[in-house]
Amino acid sequence: MRAWVASASRPGAIESAVLPVPAPANDELLVRVLACGVCRTDLHVRDGDLPAHRDRVVPGHEVVGEVVAAGPGAAGPGVGARVGIPWLRRTCGTCRYCARGEENLCPSSLYTGWDADGGYAEYATVPAEYAYRLPQGYAEEELAPLLCAGIIGYRALRLADLPPNGRLGIYGFGASAHLTAQVALARGAAVHVFTRSPAARELALRLGAASATDPYAPPPEPLDAAILFAPAGDLVPVALVALDSGGTLSIAGIHLTDIPSLDYQRHLFRERTLRSVTASTREDGRALLATAAERRLRVMVTGYGFDHADRALDDLSTGRVNGVAVLRVGL
Secondary structure, eight states: OOOEEOOOSTTEEEOOOOEEOOOOOOOOOEEEEEEEEEEEHHHHHTTTOOOOSTTTBBBOOOOEEEEEEEEETOOOOOOTOEEEESSSEOOOOHHHHTTTTTTGGGGEEETTTTTTTOOSBBBBEEEEEEGOOOOOOOOOOGGGGTTTTHHHHHHHHHHOOOOOOOOEEOOOOOOOHHHHHHHHHHHHHHEEEEEHHHHHHHHHHHOSSSEEEEETOOOOOOOEEEEOOSOTHHHHHHHHHOOOOOOOEEEESHHHHHHHHHHIIIIITTEEEEEOOOOHHHHHHHHHHHHHSSSSOOOEEEEEEEEGGHHHHHHHHOOSSEEEEEEEEOO
């Protein structure tokens, strides 16, 4: 099969390759990949921002495909079903975190496109219990971004503790943010977007944001909650200052540049909360996909042919993608 691989010895690039079609393990499904989202985490794998867990790994963890085979112990979607393969690939199921419903913190967790080969390939495997059934009414290219950008944004919104009809700030407005904004708007929130990109500001306003401005500008009103999607640590104090008393800032990324020194009185006093978001649980994914089934989300997609996966990552790195980059693999 055709594939792309990221090599630990060559950070900053991915290489095309021909690999054997993987065989599903006992509890796994073999999926023919139709589309795969291009996520900022793939950049971190490619560029070595995340430590290599496997050399020459196939990136990609927003995978939509069709089940073509299954291991003898795999239960769940049958051959011919359309499924999604997400970032979270396996957890132990027995540690204290898994036992209390926080499998995203499992110390034995494994991830698609980092620990195991992902969707920048014509075929991929997934443990059947970690594959998602997908809502109807969406094209494969629209579904792919929901499987990470949508899910992590949903969890970040939940952890931001936004009150009903509250005021939400969103810092950075790419793949995840434009989906999260729609979920918040559907819940009656006033959404204020902070981004450098004029095109992203226009998109935010079209989607219903109350305002869209530069990341370092003060909000038009104090924020009850904020989510930082941009991997820029220097925005942490900016967002904290923008919070009203009792507000929460959640940081949605897996990688962040260094955070400047914080001033307790300016940034944290009056019960402001700063919290990170680590991966997601399967329940987060099911909840986001149920939301997408109930309310049609507008997924802004820029499609790339499979042969141009390297260019898609370069475009994402330099900010040339408006919305979400998605590889067309078997479409």
